[in-house]
Amino acid sequence: MTSSAVTFSDSPGSLPVGSAVQAVRLTDEAVILLDQTALPQSVHYVSVDTVSEMVSAIQTMIVRGAPAIGVAGAYGLVLSARYHQKTLQDDMTAFKGALARDAHHLAMARPTAVNLQWAVDRLLKVIQSFEGPSVLELTQRVTAEANAIFEEDVAMCRAIGRHGAALVPQGARILTHCNAGALATAGYGTALGVVRAAFAKDASIQVYADETRPRLQGARLTTWEMVQEGIPVTLISDNMSAWLMKQGRVDLVIVGADRIAANGDVANKIGTYLLALAAKAHQVPFYVAAPSSTIDASLASGELIPIEERDGQEIGTIHEQAICPEGVQFYNPAFDVTPADLITGIITEHGVFEAPFQF
Numbered sequence: 001m002t003s004s005a006v007t008f009s010d011s012p013g014s015l016p017v018g019s020a021v022q023a024v025r026l027t028d029e030a031v032i033l034l035d036q037t038a039l040p041q042s043v044h045y046v047s048v049d050t051v052s053e054m055v056s057a058i059q060t061m062i063v064r065g066a067p068a069i070g071v072a073g074a075y076g077l078v079l080s081a082r083y084h085q086k087t088l089q090d091d092m093t094a095f096k097g098a099l100a101r102d103a104h105h106l107a108m109a110r111p112t113a114v115n116l117q118w119a120v121d122r123l124l125k126v127i128q129s130f131e132g133p134s135v136l137e138l139t140q141r142v143t144a145e146a147n148a149i150f151e152e153d154v155a156m157c158r159a160i161g162r163h164g165a166a167l168v169p170q171g172a173r174i175l176t177h178c179n180a181g182a183l184a185t186a187g188y189g190t191a192l193g194v195v196r197a198a199f200a201k202d203a204s205i206q207v208y209a210d211e212t213r214p215r216l217q218g219a220r221l222t223t224w225e226m227v228q229e230g231i232p233v234t235l236i237s238d239n240m241s242a243w244l245m246k247q248g249r250v251d252l253v254i255v256g257a258d259r260i261a262a263n264g265d266v267a268n269k270i271g272t273y274l275l276a277l278a279a280k281a282h283q284v285p286f287y288v289a290a291p292s293s294t295i296d297a298s299l300a301s302g303e304l305i306p307i308e309e310r311d312g313q314e315i316g317t318i319h320e321q322a323i324c325p326e327g328v329q330f331y332n333p334a335f336d337v338t339p340a341d342l343i344t345g346i347i348t349e350h351g352v353f354e355a356p357f358q359f
């Protein structure tokens with residue numbers, strides 16, 4: 001993996017529709033990722049050249065956010081096809097087998113966001129159903145499908161923005177958690193897509209971003225995106241939201257999702273459940289914004305969603321400085337599940353769903 005620090009205006013390639021932020025991009029040589037671990041201190045791009053580098057970039061959260069890792073996984077499989085076509089051009093069976101193995105590694109990189117498995121499965125269908133003799137042609141088909149996943153994700157985010165903006169009252173103060181913005185998608189964002197669309201109609205809205213310990217996606221990434229676009233944003237620490245709601249300073253909460261079960265239970269960044277409980281207690285509407293690629297109809301309820309557990313050092317350190325004595329034990333689930341009955345509505349590209357959720 002090679003990296004380069006560039007200024008924002010030096011961003012490689014064309015900028016995405018409607019958003020100056022591009023987290024993932026495919027070139028003829030590699031996949032370019034905006035290094036989300038370096039933000040907001042520096043805008044830094046890494047060039048990912050192999051499947052194992054892509055797996056590592058997903059696991060270390062250089063690229064993160066459910067739809068963005070779906071796109072990254074799809075482009076990882078494009079890298080796989082480009083690599084294997086050089087040596088297996090005369091052996092379609094071996095070529096398909098190599099792609100299937102790489103697909104498995106990519107899909108396993110992070111377990112909770114279903115978008116990753118969904119995107120890889122979509123490409124595997126293209127691979128398995130391909131009947132022609134040409135490895136080169138199959139590589140082109142895989143690339144076209146991966147690009148379609150990218151384009152469709154931006155379109156879904158824009159539609160989510162349109163549907164969601166209709167729910168945002170004049171001058172609303174919107175609380176969001178983690179980062180469900182352009183950085184977490186192919187562009188524009190889900191929860192922040194709603195914010196973007198609402199702000200385009202009403203410049204008096206405001207955003208509260210909570211820090212989102214332990215990885216600080218709210219503090220580092222959501223505020224960065226909002227500042228890029230001139231959308232007023234106030235940073236609060238994770239333990240302040242209930243008090244803000246009690247004071248009547250929050251009109252609605254909008255968050256993203258990593259996986260939505262058939263009954264409307266939502267897995268999202270750890271701390272989402274706490275926010276939903278606080279919102280219910282204070283009669284603050286609580287919305288989830290997500291594309292249909294985040295809905296996992298195969299799971300009846302949120303209890304079945306696999307929850308990623310990450311290294312405890314994410315909790316025990318801040319900027320690599322220990323914040324607790326040695327000998328402490330850690331428990332670091334990266335996501336929690338918010339039960340459907342705490343959710344006012346789920347905003348998808350098809351519209352707003354309310355309980356009882358039937359997608």
Ligand code: MRU
Nearest residue numbers: 064065066178180184256257269
């Ligand atoms: O661990 P992360 O940063 O990948 O978690 C991201 C989230 O929880 C987002 O809210 C979710 O993926 C939705 S992104 C549109």
